[in-house]
Amino acid sequence: MDTxxxxxxxxxxxxxxxxxxxxLEEVQEECSYLPEEILRLVAKETGRSLADIYGVATxxxxxxxxxxxxxxxxxxxxxxxxxxxxxxxVEEFSQELGIKPGETTPDNEITLETVNCLGACALGPIVVSxxxxxxxxxxxxxxxxxxxxxxGTFGSDGAPEEHPFLIEVSCPRCGRSLMDSGTSLxxxxxxxxxxxxxxxxxWSRIPSLYGRFARTHEHAFPDNTIIQLSCPHCASSFQDGxxxxxxxxxxxxxxxxxxxxxxxICTRTGCEGHLLDLGRAEL
Amino acid sequence: xxxxTINGLAVSVxxxxxxxxxxxxxxxxxxxxxxxxxxxxYGACRLCVVEIGEGxxxxxxxxxxxxxxEGLKVRTxxxxxxxxxxxxxxxxxxxxxxxxxxxxxxxxxxxxxQRFRQEYExxxxxxxxxxxxxxxxxxxxxxFRGRGTERSIGTPFDVQSDVCRFCGGCMHICPACQLRCTYxxxxxxxxxxxxxxxxxxxxxxxxxxxxxxxNPCVACEIK
Numbered sequence: 339m340d341t342x343x344x345x346x347x348x349x350x351x352x353x354x355x356x357x358x359x360x361x362l363e364e365v366q367e368e369c370s371y372l373p374e375e376i377l378r379l380v381a382k383e384t385g386r387s388l389a390d391i392y393g394v395a396t397x398x399x400x401x402x403x404x405x406x407x408x409x410x411x412x413x414x415x416x417x418x419x420x421x422x423x424x425x426x427x428v429e430e431f432s433q434e435l436g437i438k439p440g441e442t443t444p445d446n447e448i449t450l451e452t453v454n455c456l457g458a459c460a461l462g463p464i465v466v467s468x469x470x471x472x473x474x475x476x477x478x479x480x481x482x483x484x485x486x487x488x489x490g491t492f493g494s495d496g497a498p499e500e501h502p503f504l505i506e507v508s509c510p511r512c513g514r515s516l517m518d519s520g521t522s523l524x525x526x527x528x529x530x531x532x533x534x535x536x537x538x539x540x541w542s543r544i545p546s547l548y549g550r551f552a553r554t555h556e557h558a559f560p561d562n563t564i565i566q567l568s569c570p571h572c573a574s575s576f577q578d579g580x581x582x583x584x585x586x587x588x589x590x591x592x593x594x595x596x597x598x599x600x601x602x603i604c605t606r607t608g609c610e611g612h613l614l615d616l617g618r619a620e621l
Numbered sequence: 622x623x624x625x626t627i628n629g630l631a632v633s634v635x636x637x638x639x640x641x642x643x644x645x646x647x648x649x650x651x652x653x654x655x656x657x658x659x660x661x662x663y664g665a666c667r668l669c670v671v672e673i674g675e676g677x678x679x680x681x682x683x684x685x686x687x688x689x690x691e692g693l694k695v696r697t698x699x700x701x702x703x704x705x706x707x708x709x710x711x712x713x714x715x716x717x718x719x720x721x722x723x724x725x726x727x728x729x730x731x732x733x734x735q736r737f738r739q740e741y742e743x744x745x746x747x748x749x750x751x752x753x754x755x756x757x758x759x760x761x762x763x764x765f766r767g768r769g770t771e772r773s774i775g776t777p778f779d780v781q782s783d784v785c786r787f788c789g790g791c792m793h794i795c796p797a798c799q800l801r802c803t804y805x806x807x808x809x810x811x812x813x814x815x816x817x818x819x820x821x822x823x824x825x826x827x828x829x830x831x832x833x834x835x836n837p838c839v840a841c842e843i844k
Binding site for chain 2: 374377386387388389390391392393396397
């Protein structure tokens with residue numbers, strides 16, 4: 339990360355009072371911690387004193403002034419977890435890793451942290467490893483969690499690992515492609531269909547990244563209503579009588595472009611029901 | 622002008638003044654530690670508590686941060702206020718028993734017992750030095766760091782600040798400072814302000830570049 343990136347971040351978030359936390363968050367995201375020289379640069383660029391910025395950076399637990407390891411293991415020490423022996427689990431982690439909570443192993447692999455509550459007290463004691471939650475942890479499970487963490491089973495960026503899966507669909511009736519490379523959603527061509535409800539008809543876009551269903555519509559449809567999805571080329575409806583397993587609303591069915599399966603999506607706005615049925619050429 | 626009642630006396634003060642300013646202007650004494658003319662109100666020490674309102678709706682507020690309101694009824698020395706104030710002084714005394722300023726306050730308010738464990742902290746986190754540094758000296762060399770029990774005042778990264786001009790303002794204004802002089806450990810000094818002032822203890826070798834603000838120094842016991 340060089341000076342220009344930092345200047346970009348500062349420019350983007352504005353130099354006023356309110357932008358500071360956003361700036362520090364972005365820096366932390368990039369560098370995984372807040373290096374001293376970057377804090378000095380932020381102070382210079384925003385025109386605030388370094389003491390102010392240091393105060394904010396040390397106030398919030400989300401910010402770290404020390405480099406963090408590739409993996410992050412946090413053990414909950416909230417009241418509910420505590421009474422179920424979370425302290426023992428933290429001690430076990432400390433012993434296994436040879437570090438105290440808040441420290442990072444010398445090989446820069448694992449950072450051990452304690453948190454005060456994860457809001458899932460019924461499942462306690464809880465340990466989070468790279469965004470993956472372990473419920474009812476016992477000291478015996480510690481070794482297993484650490485082994486899986488080291489192997490990178492849970493990803494290393496704190497979020498569960500994602501396998502982007504792109505789908506390409508066409509109309510089951512006329513066979514023409516529904517992909518619109520002109521407008522991309524999440525960085526990939528979107529699926530363009532016609533959506534209508536109560537006589538209002540307009541386009542609707544679905545991301546082609548399987549599992550992402552933030553649809554955008556030409557018209558604002560109210561939440562929790564069923565809309566008709568149809569082909570923009572031949573105007574035939576995609577509803578084929580199958581029902582969403584989540585909410586029971588009709589599913590819209592599209593054929594995968596390679597002809598080797600179907601992709602179904604719930605027609606109820608707000609519902610994220612969808613399924614991919616591979617190996618089914620006919621409808 | 623805003624009309625309010627302080628201790629039963631109807632008074633009018635200028636718009637924008639705080640209850641503390643109004644009371645002090647009229648001669649009602651309200652003790653404070655973290656308030657200073659020329660610095661923004663901060664409301665850290667809570668010593669300036671007053672009771673506002675009447676009956677069951679009455680409540681304690683810090684007068685240094687409470688703006689004077691039309692029709693406000695203020696009591697600066699009700700039983701509740703005095704009780705709260707004595708408790709605050711006792712707690713402050715427990716954290717900094719060596720501070721002359723706090724000892725004097727305790728004596729003046731009849732705090733004769735000490736029920737809490739004495740901590741011998743050298744800071745009550747009143748923020749006077751921080752505000753002094755940034756608002757009057759335009760330096761911003763020191764600030765609050767951390768939070769909760771870890772909260773402290775000092776320079777970023779615990780290294781000597783490059784914007785500090787050694788003016789000594791932070792030490793001058795500190796109510797708990799007597800022991801902040803770090804005599805023979807200059808690297809621990811908050812800003813080395815004392816190095817800039819006329820040193821009475823300069824003859825001593827290990828204090829060569831240091832001195833404490835007090836004259837004579839009460840901390841290092843060198844006369």
